[in-house]
Amino acid sequence: MLVNSSTRYGAVARLFHWSIALLVFVDIVLGLVGKFTPRTGETADFLQLLYSTHKTIGVLVLGLAVLRVLWAISQPRPVPLHPERRVETFAAETAHWMLYAAIFVMPLSGWVMHSAEVGFAPIWWPFGQNLPFVPKSEGVAETAATVHWIAGIVLVATVAAHIGGALKHAIIDRDETLARMVRGTAAGTPAKGGLAHGVAAFAALVIWAVSIGGAVVVFAPAHTEETGAQPEVVQSEGWIVQDGSVSITVVQIGAPVDGVFANWQAAIEYDPESGAGQVTAVIETTSLALGSVTDQAKGPEFFDVETFSQATYQGEIARIDGVRHNAVGALTLVGQTVPVSFDFDLGVTDGVAVMSGATTLDRRDFGMGAAYSDESSVGFGVDVSIALTATAPE
Ligand code: HEM
Ligand code: HEM
Incomplete structure (x- = not known):
């Protein structure tokens, strides 16, 4: 079945889930390898290839994320398997909202950073490199880089908890949670109802707001001071x-x-x-x-x-x-x-x-x-x- 029901994830939802999960994993690994590769003349070509791959995969994730959300809102969401375990269900729901947000926050912060800098590792596609309204500015690039980094930490922590939860269901609870996402197995009792999505969504929103706000307000200026980088030279008009x-x-x-x-x-x-x-x-x-x-x-x-x-x-x-x-x-x-x-x-x-x-x-x-x-x-x-x-x- 392509579509969801209240007890199962359809093939489309599962395809979105696993393709995005795979691309996100690859991008986390590429991002970290890039971060810990020393910048020398010998590694310059390698880094250029690595970051072009990273950015291209990242914008692909963004495109898939848009399609995924459009699809998800047209679909019923399968009910939680154990709605009576309120804390656990709430945690799982919050993690899902966190992850939905992450597949927008990560590519967008990356792309803002890319647009604010010049001349390094293009995205491999024909649609232009720069986002409108993002000036060429070291200050903007620095702030976006900090958001990207902090958001990456939030993402990795959430994915770890998410995978941990999935494994707990498979190994300890021995229930159908993972099978629902892997094979599309139907499970759960719709009549029992679930926890209000709204509260979990709000919790996720607060966590993201604190993380991004912290990155912009606290970490980015501190970092700018450290490196002496100046928020300057805005390429406003001209070529x-x-x-x-x-x-x-x-x-x-x-x-x-x-x-x-x-x-x-x-x-x-x-x-x-x-x-x-x-x-x-x-x-x-x-x-x-x-x-x-x-x-x-x-x-x-x-x-x-x-x-x-x-x-x-x-x-x-x-x-x-x-x-x-x-x-x-x-x-x-x-x-x-x-x-x-x-x-x-x-x-x-x-x-x-x-x-x-x-x-x-x-x-x-x-x-x-x-x-x-x-x-x-x-x-x-x-x-x-x-x-x-x-x-x-x-
Ligand atoms: C090995 C890695 C992963 C495993 C084993 C896994 C497993 C699962 C399972 C079992 C569910 C269904 C939960 C339920 O029915 O309550 C789920 C849902 C979800 N997963 Fe993952 N996941 C993985 C990676 C990821 C990644 C990397 C992301 C995003 C960055 C992600 C985002 C989501 C979202 C947003 C949902 C909720 C879908 C919905 O209900 O609309 N997952 N995952
Ligand atoms: C799913 C999407 C993405 C994920 C999970 C992701 C993850 C990461 C991670 C973990 C790092 C290493 C930590 C860091 O240096 O901040 C990184 C670095 C980087 N990412 Fe991404 N990224 C994504 C999308 C993008 C996109 C779309 C772009 C640009 C168009 C981009 C540009 C960069 C750049 C330039 C760096 C190096 C940052 C620096 O040197 O300060 N990323 N990314």
């Missing part, structure tokens, strides 16, 4: 960066080492007619991964990310010829502002701008690596490559 990369290559003991900045934002004004515009880019130096020398590069000798967590570039864009453009401006890095100009290619097709460019900086201009006064261990030149795609302002 909207969809994807891109900011990478550097340094020469260490004669061999090139490639690295990337995972987090950066750019506010771009550009008129395709005249080829003129302005750019302001903020790069989180804390997000640098530079192979095995990431820690040294972030240390006080070089990027000194403890003191200077951001680098800023501001420049004027002008067209040279065709797609060839030039940016004339200044880069502020480790507290030093130095004029930096570079050429790049920028083409606009159907409202999508594709930009790529490269330049070479001299670390000595910024007083970086003063203790390495020759090039034997660290070269003076640092190659910087930038590539991005952006969509036209509304």
Whole structure:
């Protein structure tokens, strides 16, 4: 039977339950593996693949969650098997509401975080990466990340209790609770009635409100203070960066080492007619991964990310010829502002701008690596490559 009755879960409800359960498990595992994988040049590709998979599965869960809820409200809910055990029934019902909410809270908080940052691990789908009304902002990303993390803890605790309950019914009570969800077995006595869903739903709502509220009000600001991240640079108007990369290559003991900045934002004004515009880019130096020398590069000798967590570039864009453009401006890095100009290619097709460019900086201009006064261990030149795609302002 496809549909539910008051004593059984139909095939559709069970398919939703188990497919979402599986995808949620996979996403928890991927999220945790990602969290505990060190950020180095060697793991950058792996992490990109991992997070793209994680995000794509997450938005799939969100889509299934919407369909599941639409289906569930059109269906009777099977009655509890032991309504006389009021506490147990209430706990189980509350857990169900918690889990229904979780399959929205987790993907949405993840997606807000993804929309607020730029240029890392896209969702694999053609429908755009960013949610409307979410500005590109480190502060927003940080808050959403905290909500995602706290909500993840709530989810894992609830799933553990939920599985524990299911196993208790199967092993200790030896009743049909698990069989109802696995095989669609009919069980329960509708006449006995159940506990009011409303109270359990309200309890779940309160737990979620406290968790998310706590994440937004208490944990996120504390975290922001710790890391010195500033809630700033809102990309309000102008071109909207969809994807891109900011990478550097340094020469260490004669061999090139490639690295990337995972987090950066750019506010771009550009008129395709005249080829003129302005750019302001903020790069989180804390997000640098530079192979095995990431820690040294972030240390006080070089990027000194403890003191200077951001680098800023501001420049004027002008067209040279065709797609060839030039940016004339200044880069502020480790507290030093130095004029930096570079050429790049920028083409606009159907409202999508594709930009790529490269330049070479001299670390000595910024007083970086003063203790390495020759090039034997660290070269003076640092190659910087930038590539991005952006969509036209509304
Ligand atoms: C091995 C893992 C899991 C097992 C063994 C399991 C087992 C069950 C069982 C036996 C029920 C029916 C309870 C009843 O009839 O009173 C149920 C319902 C439910 N489960 Fe799971 N579950 C698992 C994972 C998950 C996960 C990961 C989620 C969501 C994130 C989830 C969400 C739900 C929800 C929302 C219901 C209530 C369905 C409804 O009545 O509309 N479950 N589960
Ligand atoms: C069922 C849905 C999802 C679950 C269960 C889930 C779970 C998790 C878990 C357990 C973590 C590791 C803990 C942490 O770092 O916060 C994580 C991290 C992350 N998730 Fe998700 N997630 C889901 C959906 C999404 C979606 C849809 C996106 C983006 C579109 C996303 C983006 C991220 C990102 C970027 C991180 C890394 C966070 C950081 O480095 O601070 N997640 N997720």
